[in-house]
Amino acid sequence: PAPIVLDSDPGIDDAVALQYLLGTGLWDLKAYTTVGGNVPAEQTFRNGRALARAFGIDGDVSVHRGAGRPLTRLPYSAAGEFHGASGLGAETLPDSTAPEQAESSAQALLRLSRAYEGELTVCATGPLTNVALALTEDPGFARRVKKLVFMGGAADVPGNITPVAEFNAWADPDAVDLVVSSGIAYTMVGLDATHGWRFTTDDLETLRAAGDGMALTARLMDFYLGAYRETGGSPLHDPLAVGVCADESFVTAAEGTVVVECGSELTRGKTVFIPYDADYPRAYYQESPLVAARTERRGRVALGTGPRNFTDD
Numbered sequence: 001p002a003p004i005v006l007d008s009d010p011g012i013d014d015a016v017a018l019q020y021l022l023g024t025g026l027w028d029l030k031a032y033t034t035v036g037g038n039v040p041a042e043q044t045f046r047n048g049r050a051l052a053r054a055f056g057i058d059g060d061v062s063v064h065r066g067a068g069r070p071l072t073r074l075p076y077s078a079a080g081e082f083h084g085a086s087g088l089g090a091e092t093l094p095d096s097t098a099p100e101q102a103e104s105s106a107q108a109l110l111r112l113s114r115a116y117e118g119e120l121t122v123c124a125t126g127p128l129t130n131v132a133l134a135l136t137e138d139p140g141f142a143r144r145v146k147k148l149v150f151m152g153g154a155a156d157v158p159g160n161i162t163p164v165a166e167f168n169a170w171a172d173p174d175a176v177d178l179v180v181s182s183g184i185a186y187t188m189v190g191l192d193a194t195h196g197w198r199f200t201t202d203d204l205e206t207l208r209a210a211g212d213g214m215a216l217t218a219r220l221m222d223f224y225l226g227a228y229r230e231t232g233g234s235p236l237h238d239p240l241a242v243g244v245c246a247d248e249s250f251v252t253a254a255e256g257t258v259v260v261e262c263g264s265e266l267t268r269g270k271t272v273f274i275p276y277d278a279d280y281p282r283a284y285y286q287e288s289p290l291v292a293a294r295t296e297r298r299g300r301v302a303l304g305t306g307p308r309n310f311t312d313d
């Protein structure tokens, strides 16, 4: 199994992403680094530790406390409707029995990037604050990490927290900007792809029938589905990012540059994707020093669902 860190703001779909990652058998999870997002950082840390216990890795995989606030903005908490007040629906999970880690999420990311230089995959399913802090402390992080796959952004589709912005990108747009400009090899898995993989009431029945090992997941997904019942199912945002770490054919992706709006409060966190091959957007943007500086850096962006079926996986 290949070394990976999951950086996450649990969060219901974050919890399912963790369980999925462990279940694939493809990964050696070196750390679970939490970050504030769906709920404040102290709560995501607590949830992360409780999930480690619930999924049988308590004490074996270290769980780390993340940044208490975005890089430059005020803390927020915005996802109660989708994830519940605690972040994990209506659950009250038993606390972890492992000693608390003193090392922060950003420090753990840095340490592991050195220990597994050129091999480490980072999967980020919350705001990118921890990854940005690691890069700020040591820009060499970008070259040591094999690949970063992050759930966030919306290229050609509307947002989900504002009409134009996806939640993780909106929560810490400065972190996204820093990360996509850093030279790190990244794949952005945003709403363009995740809205194509929806968990439905039929899937819930399948989970319920799967027995005790899936009982917690079924309760979490039942709660999550509640926020989406009118829309044909709940998008499996964060699990899809985990899937893409192993196999990009879960999505269709293109190479190009991501530029994120950090200035305007109206369009804060809006991600603009400039495809590498197309001349026309560059022609429109050629007067912009901001865009010119960023088109030096390219990554991959998921633009839709791929040929491989994710929900059966």
Ligand code: BDR
Pocket: 011, 012, 013, 014, 038, 079, 082, 125, 126, 151, 160, 166, 167, 168, 237, 238
């Ligand atoms: C993202 O926001 C969070 O609520 C989810 O966990 C996911 O990471 C979707 O916009």
Ligand code: CA
Pocket: 008, 009, 010, 011, 013, 014, 037, 038, 125, 126, 238
């Ligand atoms: Ca998340």
